Amino acid sequence: QAANTWEQVDRYISEQLLPDDAVLEEVLAANRKAGLPPIEVTPNQGQLLNLWARMQRAERILEIGTLGGYSTIWLARALPVGGRLVTLELDPLHARTAQHNFALAELESKIELRVGPALEQLARMKEENAAPFDLIFIDADKPNNPGYLQWALHFSRPGTVIIGDNVIRDGEIVNGHSTDPRVQGVRQFYRMLAAEPRISATAIQTVGSKGYDGFMLGIVNG
Ligand code: SAM
Numbered sequence: 001q002a003a004n005t006w007e008q009v010d011r012y013i014s015e016q017l018l019p020d021d022a023v024l025e026e027v028l029a030a031n032r033k034a035g036l037p038p039i040e041v042t043p044n045q046g047q048l049l050n051l052w053a054r055m056q057r058a059e060r061i062l063e064i065g066t067l068g069g070y071s072t073i074w075l076a077r078a079l080p081v082g083g084r085l086v087t088l089e090l091d092p093l094h095a096r097t098a099q100h101n102f103a104l105a106e107l108e109s110k111i112e113l114r115v116g117p118a119l120e121q122l123a124r125m126k127e128e129n130a131a132p133f134d135l136i137f138i139d140a141d142k143p144n145n146p147g148y149l150q151w152a153l154h155f156s157r158p159g160t161v162i163i164g165d166n167v168i169r170d171g172e173i174v175n176g177h178s179t180d181p182r183v184q185g186v187r188q189f190y191r192m193l194a195a196e197p198r199i200s201a202t203a204i205q206t207v208g209s210k211g212y213d214g215f216m217l218g219i220v221n222g
Contacts, residue, residue, distance in 0.1 A: 003211065010208040014043045024073065027101045031068035034097040040067055041139075041165065042208050045215075046074035049137065049163070052217075053078035056161050058134035063087040064118045064148050065140030069098030069111075075137065076107045085111050086125070086133075088118040088140070119144060122151040132157040139165040142182035145189040153198060158222035164189060167203050168214035193218065 024043070031040065041049065053061060053075050059082070061075050066089035076085045089095045095115040102108045114121045118140050136152045138145060145164065152162050167173065167190070172183045193201045193216070201218030 002207075006207040006211075007209045010042055010044060018043055018047055023105050024070070026104055027068065027070055027073060030101055030104070031070065031097060034068065034093060036068050036094060036097060039210075040070035041074070042210055044208070045206070045210075046071055048215075050074045050078045052161065052163065053135050056135050058161075059083045060131060060133045060135075061085040062133040062136045062152075062155060064122075064136070064138045065089065066098045066113060067094050069101040069105075069113075071137065071139065072098065072111060073101065073105045073107060075135070076102075076105075076110050079110055083110060086114065086130070087111060088114050088116075088121045090115070090117055090140070119147050119151070122148075122155075126154065130155065133160060135161045135163070137163045137165070141185075142166060142189075143185035145185045146192055149189055149192055149196075153196070153220070156220040158220055160220040162199065162201075162216075162218045162220065164216035166213050167216045168205050168212060170212050189216070197221070 049071055058078060059080060063072055063075060063085065066072055066087040072085065072087045079085060089098060092115060095113055099113055102111050133155050136155065138148045138152060167186050169183055169186065172178055172180065173186060175183065178184060193199055198221055199218045200221055201216060203214055203216045205214040
């Protein structure tokens with residue numbers, strides 16, 4: 001009953017507030033056709049990411065965990081002329097599908113997709129002296145969230161916004177005895193944030209068509 005209501009309300013919000021978007025619908029269809037798991041952010045969450053990027057006036061965005069590029073497109077659409085988004089994906093099929101979708105969305109020139117384990121790509125970006133990012137979205141394998149947070153700090157400047165998805169996990173996040181490495185990865189992520197004076201952060205619980213979960217939102221202090 002509750003889940004059904006959440007789904008209906010998500011649909012209502014999207015119908016009311018989000019313009020019809022043939023490209024994004026085609027992207028989701030391409031992801032399903034390629035057999036990617038349906039774990040993209042919802043449309044209204046995609047719009048939320050887009051709004052956060054615009055509020056931040058982000059010109060450089062880093063995304064960890066591309067899947068088929070659905071959230072990437074929402075974020076990249078927030079970039080001004082000359083803006084750039086780097087997105088990291090492990091799975092070659094996901095990456096191929098995403099690259100196809102970036103062409104569909106006519107965003108190829110703004111998006112750099114790097115394929116391989118994100119921790120390796122981040123280390124390579126350090127060697128390449130990649131400039132800091134204005135907004136960093138962490139949405140890959142949750143057991144590696146602690147490592148991603150350290151790298152996010154490395155690629156930050158005062159004022160950088162850091163967002164993490166799936167930080168509630170059906171409420172499992174309060175279960176210290178959980179044997180799920182994703183829950184433990186996210187719990188470690190909270191502990192690191194709590195101990196990290198350079199970041200001010202909070203988390204918001206969300207319900208919707210993708211169930212009960214939430215976002216972490218933080219800013220690197222000036
Ligand atoms: N951000 C996407 C969206 O909302 O459309 C969803 C990303 S999905 C939740 C997580 C992605 O992270 C998957 O495509 C998975 O293959 C990728 N992934 C898992 N482990 C990874 C790793 N070690 N390095 C990079 N990507 C990884």
